[in-house]
Amino acid sequence: MKPIKLELKNFGPFINETIHFDELKKEQLFLISGRTGSGKTILFDAMTYALYGEASTKDRDKNALRSQFADENEVSSVTFTFTINNATYIAERQLPYKKPGNKNMTDTKFQLHEITDDKKLLAAKPAEGKQAVQNIMKVDANQFRQILILPQGEFKRFLVSSSKEKQPVLRTLFGTDRFKSLEDKLMTETKALEASVHSMEERLYLLLEQVKTEKRFDGTISQQFASYMDEVKRQQHALEDVQVRLSRKLEELSLERQSLEQAIQVNDWQRQIKEAEARQAELIESDAAIQNAKDEVSQLLVLDYLKEKKEALDNLKDKRTVWQNDFNTLKDKQKHEDHQLTILKESMTALDQEYDSIEEKKHFRDNHRHYIVEEEWHRLEEKITESINELQAHRQKLEQLEPVDTGKLLNELNEIMTEREQLSQQLQVKQITITQLENERRDSDKQNEQVNIRSTYEEELQELNQKKTEPLLDAVVKLRQHLHTGDHCPVCMQQISVVPDIPDRETLEEHQKIEHRKIKLESLIEQLQHYQIRDTTEVVKQLKTLNVELSELTAKKERSDSHYASLSEHYQKELNNQSIYQSQQQLYENQQRDLQLSEQLYEQFKKRTGYQTYQQFEEAWQQCHQSIQDHEENVNDLKSQILDKERLLSKLESELSHLTVLLSDSEAEYESLALKLQSDLTKNKLTEDSIEQNVDISRLETLQQKVEDYQTAVQEVQFKLDTLNQNMAGRTSTDIQPIEESIKNLENAVNMLEAEKHTLLIRVGDNEELLKQIDALLTEYEAKIAKQKEALELSRLINGKNPLNLTLENYVLTYYLEQTLILSNLRLNEMTHHRYQFRRKKEKSLGYSGLDIEIFDLYSNQVRDISTLSGGETFLASLALALGLSDYVTQLSGGISLESVFIDEGFGTLDNETLETAIESLIELERSGKMVGLISHVEMLKSRIPAILHVESTGYLSSTRFSIK
Numbered sequence: 001m002k003p004i005k006l007e008l009k010n011f012g013p014f015i016n017e018t019i020h021f022d023e024l025k026k027e028q029l030f031l032i033s034g035r036t037g038s039g040k041t042i043l044f045d046a047m048t049y050a051l052y053g054e055a056s057t058k059d060r061d062k063n064a065l066r067s068q069f070a071d072e073n074e075v076s077s078v079t080f081t082f083t084i085n086n087a088t089y090i091a092e093r094q095l096p097y098k099k100p101g102n103k104n105m106t107d108t109k110f111q112l113h114e115i116t117d118d119k120k121l122l123a124a125k126p127a128e129g130k131q132a133v134q135n136i137m138k139v140d141a142n143q144f145r146q147i148l149i150l151p152q153g154e155f156k157r158f159l160v161s162s163s164k165e166k167q168p169v170l171r172t173l174f175g176t177d178r179f180k181s182l183e184d185k186l187m188t189e190t191k192a193l194e195a196s197v198h199s200m201e202e203r204l205y206l207l208l209e210q211v212k213t214e215k216r217f218d219g220t221i222s223q224q225f226a227s228y229m230d231e232v233k234r235q236q237h238a239l240e241d242v243q244v245r246l247s248r249k250l251e252e253l254s255l256e257r258q259s260l261e262q263a264i265q266v267n268d269w270q271r272q273i274k275e276a277e278a279r280q281a282e283l284i285e286s287d288a289a290i291q292n293a294k295d296e297v298s299q300l301l302v303l304d305y306l307k308e309k310k311e312a313l314d315n316l317k318d319k320r321t322v323w324q325n326d327f328n329t330l331k332d333k334q335k336h337e338d339h340q341l342t343i344l345k346e347s348m349t350a351l352d353q354e355y356d357s358i359e360e361k362k363h364f365r366d367n368h369r370h371y372i373v374e375e376e377w378h379r380l381e382e383k384i385t386e387s388i389n390e391l392q393a394h395r396q397k398l399e400q401l402e403p404v405d406t407g408k409l410l411n412e413l414n415e416i417m418t419e420r421e422q423l424s425q426q427l428q429v430k431q432i433t434i435t436q437l438e439n440e441r442r443d444s445d446k447q448n449e450q451v452n453i454r455s456t457y458e459e460e461l462q463e464l465n466q467k468k469t470e471p472l473l474d475a476v477v478k479l480r481q482h483l484h485t486g487d488h489c490p491v492c493m494q495q496i497s498v499v500p501d502i503p504d505r506e507t508l509e510e511h512q513k514i515e516h517r518k519i520k521l522e523s524l525i526e527q528l529q530h531y532q533i534r535d536t537t538e539v540v541k542q543l544k545t546l547n548v549e550l551s552e553l554t555a556k557k558e559r560s561d562s563h564y565a566s567l568s569e570h571y572q573k574e575l576n577n578q579s580i581y582q583s584q585q586q587l588y589e590n591q592q593r594d595l596q597l598s599e600q601l602y603e604q605f606k607k608r609t610g611y612q613t614y615q616q617f618e619e620a621w622q623q624c625h626q627s628i629q630d631h632e633e634n635v636n637d638l639k640s641q642i643l644d645k646e647r648l649l650s651k652l653e654s655e656l657s658h659l660t661v662l663l664s665d666s667e668a669e670y671e672s673l674a675l676k677l678q679s680d681l682t683k684n685k686l687t688e689d690s691i692e693q694n695v696d697i698s699r700l701e702t703l704q705q706k707v708e709d710y711q712t713a714v715q716e717v718q719f720k721l722d723t724l725n726q727n728m729a730g731r732t733s734t735d736i737q738p739i740e741e742s743i744k745n746l747e748n749a750v751n752m753l754e755a756e757k758h759t760l761l762i763r764v765g766d767n768e769e770l771l772k773q774i775d776a777l778l779t780e781y782e783a784k785i786a787k788q789k790e791a792l793e794l795s796r797l798i799n800g801k802n803p804l805n806l807t808l809e810n811y812v813l814t815y816y817l818e819q820t821l822i823l824s825n826l827r828l829n830e831m832t833h834h835r836y837q838f839r840r841k842k843e844k845s846l847g848y849s850g851l852d853i854e855i856f857d858l859y860s861n862q863v864r865d866i867s868t869l870s871g872g873e874t875f876l877a878s879l880a881l882a883l884g885l886s887d888y889v890t891q892l893s894g895g896i897s898l899e900s901v902f903i904d905e906g907f908g909t910l911d912n913e914t915l916e917t918a919i920e921s922l923i924e925l926e927r928s929g930k931m932v933g934l935i936s937h938v939e940m941l942k943s944r945i946p947a948i949l950h951v952e953s954t955g956y957l958s959s960t961r962f963s964i965k
Helices: 040-052 126-137 141-147 163-174 177-209 221-285 287-352 355-367 369-373 380-400 407-466 473-482 505-527 537-609 614-683 697-727 737-798 808-831 871-892 912-927 939-944
Strands: 002-011 014-020 029-033 077-084 087-094 109-114 120-123 836-840 853-857 862-864 900-904 931-935 947-953 958-964
Touching: 002 040, 014 958, 029 040, 029 912, 029 939, 040 077, 040 087, 040 126, 040 141, 040 900, 040 931, 040 947, 087 126, 109 126, 120 126, 141 163, 141 871, 163 808, 177 221, 177 737, 177 808, 221 287, 221 697, 221 737, 287 614, 287 697, 355 369, 355 614, 369 614, 380 537, 407 505, 407 537, 537 614, 808 836, 808 871, 808 912, 836 871, 871 900, 871 912, 912 931, 912 939
Parallel strands: 029 931, 029 947, 900 931
Antiparallel strands: 002 014, 002 077, 077 087, 087 109, 109 120, 836 853, 853 862, 947 958
């Protein structure tokens, strides 16, 4: 953690104070200096309070940090801006206080923001802020006091603390929570394992009681389990015997049931034969009626067949009539189209005779096409005329332009330029002098204004001092409440003879207001003391003279600027005229060349085309082009028409061929169908008129179904009689009552055996399943018994029940502490001139152990207790340990950023030589990149440390300022 800015409002002796630590720049070692009671330690209180809501020491009351001179309606607050791990934060906390007329204190307010990139709120309440700050800082308030801020009276607290007190601090610094978690987890698991074993024992005894046997056994779990296993085996043998007897009875029952089924089947077959013979007799009686139905069906089918033949013959006749009409129509159309094709071919022959004339026209058109396509030939005559007119105009313009020599004008311009530069320099000097004098006058006016304000404050203070008030009235009131006549005064130790009366409340309040105003006025007067009255008469006189001179120079400069502008414009105009003449001359020559080229092209055009004007040529070319297009369009149109006629004639020829084939084939088919129909009519003694009537399809279908049903019934009855007679071959009817009585007796015997088997089967199955569970649980139980023994031994070992009396976490922490002591001894050796070294106390003790520290004195070659060190030696040891701890934590980079350390007093107990050694250690710490802040009254520190934070007090209020030598 490294501070950036600390803002105090009504906090201790500071009313509205801001400390910018970035003013230190590269000087990271600085001294906080000021007289006793000025509020130096309050700065450490402010940082601690902003982060944790606590003072820098446990003995200081955090509620007493509010300024006694704060207005009763104004809040007291601390705003602390700091960086840690490359992130920037702002912590703001308000102190609670009691408003006038209220019985209760106001609520504490707290906000924590991260402002590294964008401002982000991390906590808005004190309850949220406690955890948020601890997550950022990685230490709580007590650990913060012992590691980053070393306040008065708490230097040696970490040094002399016990192993138990050091453990949470070191745990946070080195992140050994995981070892503590392992200890707790193993202890929890061991207790859970013991509970699990006890639960398994109860479950095993409960399962053994559930085994279904007529006997009960005593002994251990294993003994009972073996006895019950033997009993279940006996039950299994009894079950096997019942199953054998049941199998025999089931075989006997099966044979009897087969005999009964056979007897019942023979009796049923005999009954079915009688029924089938009766049905066969009924069918024979209806045979004559069925034969009449067959004859009627045959006749109806013949009529229907012949009618279909007659309809097919009529349809074919109608189709032939249609085909013949289509054939005649197509034949007429073919003749007409053939005549039209002949006319078109004659027209094409006439166009072909014009070929030579058209080719000559194409040759003329194609050879002279570029005169039509290229735009420049269209305007060539007009362009020549325009060029001749422009040449005449340019010739006249050139005669009017006369070049002028500009050298004289340029020399005159240079002289005026030199004069303007000299005037500008004189103006600049005057303006600078005037600005300096005006600044001096403004500073003097401000000084005089501050002196007047100070005089006003002094007059008000003088008026207040003239009022009769008791300077120490508050103290008098407090003393008066506790003193009586005859007591000894705690200030002067003299016996009290008279105790003054206590003033009333209004007098006290008036007195407090006057005293507060006097203190504030004294502070303001002191701040304005260095201001003095300045005389501005001479400055005003000089300003007046300079302003007049400035006005004259300005007017002269303006006249020179105007002359220069006019002459410059004239010079530029002459230059432009000269440039215009040259450009016009060049343009005239270019136009002459263009005109000659245009005239040459025009003569070439007339020679090649044979026409004297472009208009004559264009009209002739367009007529030629149009006649070619008309001829090509006529040819293409005739070709298209001829092709269409040829395609149409081809299509007509194809359709006529198809109709010829259809008529030829259909004629043979028609004659064949007519002969076949006449033959069938003759065969069935029918005429064409007789088959015109419609056949009753419904009656035909009914008669067909009746005949089919009769034939199916006859076949089914005959098949059934044949099958039954085969089954009855060699068999006779049987009495089934004796067989049914035998089956009933066998079923009763089987039921009794099955009930016995079912009982044994359930008992054996349940017992086997139960014994499997018991066997598996017993195996797990025995394994847990073995594991419990190992886990219990491991838990005792890592929880401190070992020869070293060290828990696993403390064992790890002893390593970190020893590494810290190695780095601390490097500083302690230098500070004590190689007399003292830290050592970790290795003696075993009850409870927590292994983290106690002792001192080894190299002079006496003996170990000493920390408490035997002098005040100065204790300070050096505490300082060396704090710095060594900071170094080692930084090396590990375990998430805690110890970028600063602040030390409050303690240097006064050191002699000069030891003090010099301590300063060198702090300078070395600064070089490593840490910020080191010291509070001390030792004069040697003021001369050795270039950066000093002065805390200046008026007696009541304080202010701060940095000075760097």
